Amino acid sequence: MSDLTVEAIHTAYGLSQALFGVSIEVRQGECVALIGRNGVGKTTTMRSIMGLTPPRQGRVMWKGRDIAHLPPYKICQMGIGFVPEDRRIFPELSVWENLDIARRRGTGGKAVWSEPEVFALFPDLAEIRGRRGGVLSGGQQQMLTIARTLMGNPELLLLDEPAEGLAPLIVEHLRDTVAHLKATGLSIVLAEQNLEFVLSLADRVYILEKGEVRYTGTPSELRANQDIVKQHLTV
Numbered sequence: 001m002s003d004l005t006v007e008a009i010h011t012a013y014g015l016s017q018a019l020f021g022v023s024i025e026v027r028q029g030e031c032v033a034l035i036g037r038n039g040v041g042k043t044t045t046m047r048s049i050m051g052l053t054p055p056r057q058g059r060v061m062w063k064g065r066d067i068a069h070l071p072p073y074k075i076c077q078m079g080i081g082f083v084p085e086d087r088r089i090f091p092e093l094s095v096w097e098n099l100d101i102a103r104r105r106g107t108g109g110k111a112v113w114s115e116p117e118v119f120a121l122f123p124d125l126a127e128i129r130g131r132r133g134g135v136l137s138g139g140q141q142q143m144l145t146i147a148r149t150l151m152g153n154p155e156l157l158l159l160d161e162p163a164e165g166l167a168p169l170i171v172e173h174l175r176d177t178v179a180h181l182k183a184t185g186l187s188i189v190l191a192e193q194n195l196e197f198v199l200s201l202a203d204r205v206y207i208l209e210k211g212e213v214r215y216t217g218t219p220s221e222l223r224a225n226q227d228i229v230k231q232h233l234t235v
């Protein structure tokens with residue numbers, strides 16, 4: 001069964017069209033990756049799913065219902081959580097306060113994630129729970145952004161370029177964290193340019209170019225197809 005089916009969406013910013021008939025599918029518990037160079041439409045696909053930039057054509061089916069024209073807060077309440085690329089930590093609030101304001105029961109009243117679970121997953125955040133968001137390192141901010149989204153108890157997590165700008169050791173730690181989340185049964189859509197990061201986590205990969213899906217395959221199919229990788233991913 002497919003949890004999320006994006007069906008031929010067209011999305012534009014004003015007169016500038018960014019997506020031209022993008023279709024993707026995410027089954028329950030799957031990690032699906034969107035890859036491609038800057039500006040191909042990865043973020044826009046996530047913003048379309050989240051209702052932040054609603055598609056002008058096409059459907060976004062979530063558990064059998066078209067959510068394409070619902071407001072973002074409704075989509076969030078229905079169990080989809082978005083971790084944006086620019087992180088949007090509240091700089092004046094402490095780590096703990098950043099988490100506390102995001103607290104929400106999940107769909108069906110489930111609250112799998114609250115502070116103890118989140119701090120067990122991110123022990124580094126527990127140690128700095130009183131520190132202001134504005135003074136955290138890039139890695140700490142990325143962990144806090146994911147932790148904050150988990151406090152909303154999503155069933156599907158949209159992760160936009162989580163590894164961007166992080167040191168290799170932190171990326172490794174992040175990889176383990178995302179693998180752990182996947183093992184808990186969370187469905188994940190991951191937009192990322194770090195190919196090794198993607199290939200070690202994803203069940204399936206979509207390569208985007210100029211607002212269209214150009215290739216779909218498993219990580220092993222992609223590893224075996226270096227031409228495709230070179231064509232779409234080397235800058």
Ligand code: ATP
Nearest residue numbers: 013016017018036037038039040041042043044045
């Ligand atoms: P990046 O890694 O740079 O975020 P991306 O693959 O996520 O790349 P998008 O951000 O989805 O790509 O951008 C897709 C297209 O939409 C690009 O041509 C971009 O210039 C355009 N675009 C993105 N945001 C806006 C905006 N707010 N207004 C106008 N055009 C935009």
